[in-house]
Amino acid sequence: MIDPAYSPQEARGIWVFLEHDAGVLAPVSLELLAKARELATESGAELAGLLVGGDLSALEATTARLDLDRVVSVAHPLLTQFTAEAYAHAVDQVIRQQKPDIFLLGATAYGRDLAGRLAVMLRTGLTADCTDLALEAATGLLLGEVSGFGGGVLATIRCEQHRPQMATVRPGVFPEPAAVDRAAATIDRPAVDVPAAKCPVKVVARHRKTGVDISRAERLVVAGAGARGEMPSIEALAQALGAEIGATRVAVDEGWAERERQIGQTGVIARPKLALVWGASGASQFTCGIDQAEMVVAVNQDPEAAIFESADICIVDEVAPVVKALVAELKSRGGVE
Amino acid sequence: MTRELHTLVCLKVVPKSEEVGVDRETNTLDRANARSEINPPDMNALEAALALKDRFGGRVSLMSMGPPFVIPTLRVGLAMGADHAYLLSDRAFGGADTLATSLTLARAIEKLGDVDLVLCGEESSDGATAQVPPGIATWMDVPQATYAMDVDFEPGQRHLVVTREVRDGEEVLDVPLPAVVSVKVSCNEPRFMDAARFALLDSEASVTTWTADDLGVDPEHLGLAGSPTSVAGLKEAAQASGRRREMVSGTPEEEGRILYDRIVEFLRGAGARGQEAPG
Numbered sequence: 307m308i309d310p311a312y313s314p315q316e317a318r319g320i321w322v323f324l325e326h327d328a329g330v331l332a333p334v335s336l337e338l339l340a341k342a343r344e345l346a347t348e349s350g351a352e353l354a355g356l357l358v359g360g361d362l363s364a365l366e367a368t369t370a371r372l373d374l375d376r377v378v379s380v381a382h383p384l385l386t387q388f389t390a391e392a393y394a395h396a397v398d399q400v401i402r403q404q405k406p407d408i409f410l411l412g413a414t415a416y417g418r419d420l421a422g423r424l425a426v427m428l429r430t431g432l433t434a435d436c437t438d439l440a441l442e443a444a445t446g447l448l449l450g451e452v453s454g455f456g457g458g459v460l461a462t463i464r465c466e467q468h469r470p471q472m473a474t475v476r477p478g479v480f481p482e483p484a485a486v487d488r489a490a491a492t493i494d495r496p497a498v499d500v501p502a503a504k505c506p507v508k509v510v511a512r513h514r515k516t517g518v519d520i521s522r523a524e525r526l527v528v529a530g531a532g533a534r535g536e537m538p539s540i541e542a543l544a545q546a547l548g549a550e551i552g553a554t555r556v557a558v559d560e561g562w563a564e565r566e567r568q569i570g571q572t573g574v575i576a577r578p579k580l581a582l583v584w585g586a587s588g589a590s591q592f593t594c595g596i597d598q599a600e601m602v603v604a605v606n607q608d609p610e611a612a613i614f615e616s617a618d619i620c621i622v623d624e625v626a627p628v629v630k631a632l633v634a635e636l637k638s639r640g641g642v643e
Numbered sequence: 644m645t646r647e648l649h650t651l652v653c654l655k656v657v658p659k660s661e662e663v664g665v666d667r668e669t670n671t672l673d674r675a676n677a678r679s680e681i682n683p684p685d686m687n688a689l690e691a692a693l694a695l696k697d698r699f700g701g702r703v704s705l706m707s708m709g710p711p712f713v714i715p716t717l718r719v720g721l722a723m724g725a726d727h728a729y730l731l732s733d734r735a736f737g738g739a740d741t742l743a744t745s746l747t748l749a750r751a752i753e754k755l756g757d758v759d760l761v762l763c764g765e766e767s768s769d770g771a772t773a774q775v776p777p778g779i780a781t782w783m784d785v786p787q788a789t790y791a792m793d794v795d796f797e798p799g800q801r802h803l804v805v806t807r808e809v810r811d812g813e814e815v816l817d818v819p820l821p822a823v824v825s826v827k828v829s830c831n832e833p834r835f836m837d838a839a840r841f842a843l844l845d846s847e848a849s850v851t852t853w854t855a856d857d858l859g860v861d862p863e864h865l866g867l868a869g870s871p872t873s874v875a876g877l878k879e880a881a882q883a884s885g886r887r888r889e890m891v892s893g894t895p896e897e898e899g900r901i902l903y904d905r906i907v908e909f910l911r912g913a914g915a916r917g918q919e920a921p922g
Binding site: 307308310325327332389390391394414415416418419421422423425426427429430431432433434435442449460461462463464465466467468506507508509510511512513514515547559565572579580582600601602603614615616617618619620621622623624627628630631632634635636639642643 | 740741742745746766768772773774775776777778780781782786787788789790804807808809810811812813814815816817818819828829863864868869870871872873874875876877878886887888889890891892895896898899900902903905906907909910
């Protein structure tokens with residue numbers, strides 16, 4: 307066994323990495339904070355949010371009003387822009403000083419970069435891309451649920467001897483919290499040493515994309531492999547319903563939809579009210595991306611297709627005539643609000 | 644006179660994910676009928692390495708951790724244009740989580756001594772954790788650039804210019820070598836293997852196998868023993884569904900009509916619930 311940075315007996319509290327951009331916290335950080343509050347209530351632990359950046363004064367004030375007990379604010383001029391090396395170097399120091407028991411991060415590019423580096427620096431375990439988090443009743447250990455090989459199996463992972471217990475969670479897995487009205491949390495500003503030598507990577511340019519984010523869509527019309535040749539009808543249906551287009555990996559690989567519309571394990575975890583799924587086989591790598599939908603309708607000509615196990619309304623039929631019939635209904639009887 | 648670029652590509656041989664099933668009786672993974680392939684984004688990493696070699700010269704090495712049966716799959720990478728392959732194969736490596744896996748790969752890369760650039764796929768199709776590339780970079784104490792869409796090299800400067808995807812856009816990074824870069828799946832079009840090259844391949848000479856002894860790492864830091872995480876339980880994903888699974892059938896026109904009614908009814912109900920919900 308690799309020697310841990312500190313022992314489970316010394317470890318205290320649940321920390322959430324609060325990712326931000328242009329003064330706004332990432333939705334996934336708020337989702338994690340709400341889940342972490344549940345865990346903290348269960349175990350009686352302190353809940354802290356970790357802010358890292360250049361000038362954090364404005365963000366500290368808004369963060370302190372969130373449902374957390376303490377804000378750990380790590381500011382340094384060399385942390386103004388995210389680079390994995392500098393952020394990990396700074397956060398490693400704070401974690402070794404304060405010894406959190408659990409450290410949660412969003413499974414975004416920055417969250418995964420930081421988590422992957424820190425886990426090695428701290429010689430600890432990291433459960434990546436969790437689909438659920440819980441505390442083990444007997445031990446209080448963090449249990450991270452991950453979708454295992456091929457997605458068909460859900461594995462529960464724990465880290466017994468090493469601290470902090472680290473996990474990343476994809477955006478959209480947990481709901482965003484309701485606003486709370488509470489006294490401002492305390493703000494703790496530990497000093498960190500960030501030498502220029504620890505910042506070898508320079509951010510030369512940054513472009514914000516105005517692309518779609520289907521993780522927030524209320525209605526989704528989803529194309530699978532069986533929608534071959536039917537994208538015009540699928541698009542007409544999405545338009546009539548005021549829905550966004552989503553796609554399985556096969557449909558994206560075929561070029562029927564952009565990659566940012568891919569749903570599932572290697573795409574987006576969506577939580578729409580309504581998802582209409584056309585011609586998807588229902589591989590669990592896909593269905594884990596629509597499990598949070600309120601209602602799922604599935605159309606597939608194969609009565610044995612696994613997608614029907616993940617649907618509320620199931621139609622065994624070819625995609626083309628049914629999608630056309632539904633578009634015709636929407637045209638003749640009026641669209642939906 | 645600058646030294647030639649030595650790029651090492653980490654390849655993982657995985658069962659084709661669409662061919663892996665679940666044995667409903669034993670609740671275990673059924674890989675018996677799944678063929679092996681190189682993890683798809685690793686093919687993009689290899690293409691990126693070969694494209695750099697085409698433009699700037701140098702060498703491309705392959706490295707993989709796994710049992711000896713992956714050697715034929717590694718030969719595909721050699722036939723595409725890589726110069727040599729290293730297989731890390733030992734029972735002691737088995738059961739490794741990302742901490743132990745990245746340590747094993749990092750120490751093997753360091754053993755080569757002259758690697759400038761480590762290229763990986765963004766994540767593996769089986770584990771999908773994306774944590775190994777940052778792990779390798781950290782064990783080697785070199786910088787990282789993940790989710791790269793484009794990798795360019797400035798030979799005079801020995802720097803990379805990496806364009807990569809982040810949460811709400813993309814960024815361009817200046818990364819000094821040596822470094823670890825992971826590339827996005829489909830960021831390029833992997834070339835076909837050269838059939839003549841494949842036919843001439845002497846896999847005895849072009850694949851070097853290293854065991855734990857060759858790496859000089861404390862065996863307690865490898866494989867299952869060196870992994871801080873463990874599996875506490877398994878369950879079948881489908882059990883979690885809890886969906887209504889109501890079958891609707893008729894002519895397509897009838898099905899369209901029923902679907903319309905169900906959708907309108909559901910959205911009215913969902914709208915009403917939305918209005919009642921506080922906040």
